[in-house]
Amino acid sequence: PGAGPGTGPSRAPAGAADPSCGRFAADVCEAYLRIATTGRADQAAVDLLRRSSPAGVLDRIKAPTLLVQGEADTLFPLSEADANARGIAATGTPVRVAWFTGGHDGGEGPKTDSDRVKFLTVQWLDHHVAGEGEAPGDGFTWSRIAGFDALDRGLVATGYRTADYPGTAGTARWEVAVDGPAQPVANPPAGNPAAISSVPFAGALSSLLGGVAGDIPGQHARFESEPLAEAVDVVGAPTVDILAASRTGEAVLFVKLYDVDPNGAATLPNGLVAPVRLTGLPTEVDGARPVTVTLPAIVRRIEAGHRLRVVVATSDQAYATPVEPTVHTVAVGGGVSLPTVAGEPIPTTATLWRWVLAGLVAAIVVGLVVVVAVARRRHRRQDSSVHPAYAGVPLAVRQLRKEYADGFVAVTCVDFEVHPGQVVGLLGPNGAGKTTTLRVLMGLTQPTAGEIYVFGHRLVPGSPVLSRIGALVEGPGFLPHLSGLENLKAYWRATGRPAADAHFDEALENAGLGDSVHRKIKNYSHGMKQRLAIAQAMLGLPELLVLDEPTDGLDPPQIAEMRRVLQRYATDGRAVLVSSHLLAEVEQTCTHAVVVNKGRIVASGPVEEIVGESxxxxxxxxxxxxxxxxxxxxxxxxxxxxxxxxxxxxxxxxxxxxxxxxxxxxxxxxxxxxxxRRLEDAFLALVGENSRGSGDR
Known part of the structure; x- marks a missing residue:
């Protein structure tokens, strides 16, 4: 179907004057322009291309050959390397084939893959040219993108190897049924507008972008599979049977295989398409014979739950097509056949180091087994024992002290209780020790001395009693690409508790976000994130709610509503502990207050008593x-x-x-x-009007 992407034949000597051809040979340039204009290859052009093809000299190649081919190359796809390998090997010449994740010149692949290609090349030349080292053999290696490197932000590739080269057909086939009705597709006049399947010089990038652009409505047909029950590693050229009919008797079509994730995002691997020209077609698809189309060879892992989508289009920006407008009818006959190859991962330096580290970790684990077992027994004893004096008390803090390694004492001595039905405000100037106290309470840092009891259970890291606490400490943290509701559900799934116990409706009502709960977090304001974080803390209706500056980022009406929410929450045996610097809100919201200054409690009790006679x-x-x-x-x-x-x-x-x-x-x-009577007056009297800290730790 005319010129492929980036087509350029052999070059003529510098000095060619024709600006249409540049440095390309005049006869090849003329043939290229003729095909690109008409969308058809005449016999003279076909004869010229055949004379220029390496196929005619493959049987004369006697030197041992290493064929390295980029999987993201749209100019010379893997099928070209396969044809060369088979033609050279047919005369008994040693051939080894390696597929790597880069494009035409190898510059787009991960560094890990480039290093592998360099190793194969040096190994091959050392043996066959320098006469050093063992024979590399004729095995087959390939690789696929495995993810991103968190350190250098680049792609990471995993290499695989097998003893024999299977070609693009693979060693086994995986059959996936695709379905859909016969559909009419229009061939646009002069091939315009055209779908874009790939961008020149961006093969691997095109894959990541999911094929750069979608197919043109009315100019393509879709056929889709059910979600895959298990993952499949595709290595080679998939095939699909299509049926086509046309009132002109022929059709130029572009067949594509998409990987569609559960969210509907479709990826066209490496932007590769199969251009086909069909002749002798009937006018009705019922009378058409199935034609097996071999799709471009790919290396891709299609995950469980993903669907396969076969698209048959009439145009593509990378190709010239017939200029006459017409309509074809296309259908699929059965499903997609996916080739697979069983191979073993290729060890790398990183892999070897992982084994070494794994051995060290295993040794450490063995050495700590006894210690862990003893600690677990102690933990069970500590958790199973309930302090009788605090069995019905949501929170009891006793003689808490926190001193850091540099000698800074954040909390000197803090001692207070939170009882059922109470909303307790933890007050103090910056640096007084409020946040440090909350961090110790949530197990985020270890106290130097003292004890914390939750319903009589001594609080230790990982204690089951922590499931009875809901908390917002040190600000909200959510996944930006998920909606508010999706974040709440993901958080609750991580707890391992039944969804029915989450009480999502109550939490969302408290958040007051309305339909915004379905928007992605990256579009939330700070106040919206704060309200969602409070709703997350209330999931499961925990018996003790611990909130650090819950009204941060809220406007006055939202603050007033949050006041009512917290007061309602402290019912039916539940309790709330709030750290805040908004004294007026604490005075209106809290039943009790604990005032901390310089790491010590200076006042504790009902708000009315702390305020006193003013x-x-x-x-x-x-x-x-x-x-x-x-x-x-x-x-x-x-x-x-x-x-x-x-x-x-x-x-x-x-x-x-x-x-x-x-x-x-x-x-x-x-x-x-x-x-x-104002809490602010009492607060200033207790901590000093000029008391200012340097920030809580």
Whole structure:
């Protein structure tokens, strides 16, 4: 079907003047332009290409030959290397074949694969040219992309080998049924617009991009399989039977095999297609005979759960096609036959080191078996024993101390309890030890001294009692490519607990994200992530909820709603521990508070008791401005800023009755006098108004 991608015959001497041909030989250039214009190869062009083909000289090659071929090469695909190998070997010449993951010039493959190719080349030349080393043999090696290297961000290839070269047919076949009705496909005038299956010089990249662009609607037919029950490693050229009919009696078609993952993303391996020209076709597909199409040879692992998709198209950007518009009808006859080859992985330096490291790890494991067994027995004893004094207490922290290796003491002595039905606020300036206390509580760091009990069970890393705690500590962390709901479900699956125990509906209601829960996390704002993290902490309705700065990133209405959520949650025996710097919110949300300063507790108990009797008094007056002028003249009395129509006054020991009398004598009406009880006042009094830390550890 005309010129293939990147087609360029032998080059003429420099100096050719024709700008249409550049440095290409004039006769070959003329044939190329003629084929590209008409979309048909005339007999003269076919004869010329046959004279230029290496097929005519293969039987004269007597030198031992190493054929190295790129799997992502769309100009010279693996079938070309296979034809050369068979033609050379037919006369008894030693031939060895190696497929690697790169493209035409080998520059697109992983470094690991390039090193393997260099080794094979040096080994071959050392023996056959320099006369050194053992005979390399005529075995077959191939490789496939195995993933990404986390260190250098490059691709990683795994190599395989077998004693005999099987060709592109493989040593075994895997049959996969594909299905779909017969479908009409239109050949566009002059082949425009055309599908794009590959990009020149980007073979391997084209594969990663899933074939760069989709097929043109109306110009292709799709036939799809059921999800594969198990993975299959394809090594060679798949085949598929197609049936075609056309009112012109012939058709140029492009057959492709896609790998479709469970999410519907389709990948065309290496952007490779099979161009075919069929003649003698009937006008109706019912009368058509099956034609076996050999697809391009590939090396690819198709995972379990993936589908195969066969696409038959009428156009491709890389090829010239008939210019006349027409309509064909195509169908498939059965399924796809996938070739496989049984081989063993090729050891590399990294593989050898992995074995060495595995041996060292095994030795360490053997040496620690007794220690682990003893630790497990001790852990069972510790976990099975319940402290009778704390059996019904969600959280009891006793004489907790945390000192770091550099001598910094983050927590000196912290001692408090959280009881059922309580919402307890953990307060303190930056550097007071709040986050460190929470990290110890969640097993993220080990305490230097002290004990933590959860419902009477002594808390140790990996303790089963941790399943009774839901936590948000040190900010939310989600997978950005998944939606909010998918993240919650993935998290719950990781716990190994039944889905019915998650209570997703309650958690999502608490998050208040609405339809946004179905959006990908990468599109979430910080506040949305925070709300989803709180919902995640509430999955399973844990009996103790531990939240570090839960209102971070929320706007005022969301903060107010979160206040109601936490108050509702602390019912039916559940309890909440909240670390926050928003004192006004703690005062409105929490039933109890624990105030920490410089690693020690300076106050603990009900919020009302901690606030206590405040020297600040709120006055509702008829004329706030006149009242301010009067009170400013009173010695020791200070007017504090507050809301409209009200005055907050620090009486500083002056009797409230004297202040009221002074206002009345000035003709100012006093409607209400109430104590101004604020947690912020008590907090500043406890930790010092100028107390500032350097950041929690």
């Amino acid at each position: 020297p600040s008094v709120l006055f509702d007056v008829t004329d706030p401005e006149a009242a301010r002028n009067v009170l400013d003249r009173l010695e020791g009395v200070r007017v504090l800023p507050d809301g409209e129509g009200q005055l907050v006054v620090d009486t500083n020991g002056t009797a409230r009755s004297e202040v009221v009398a002074e206002l009345v004598r000035a003709g100012i009406g006093v409607d209400r006098v109430v104590p101004r």
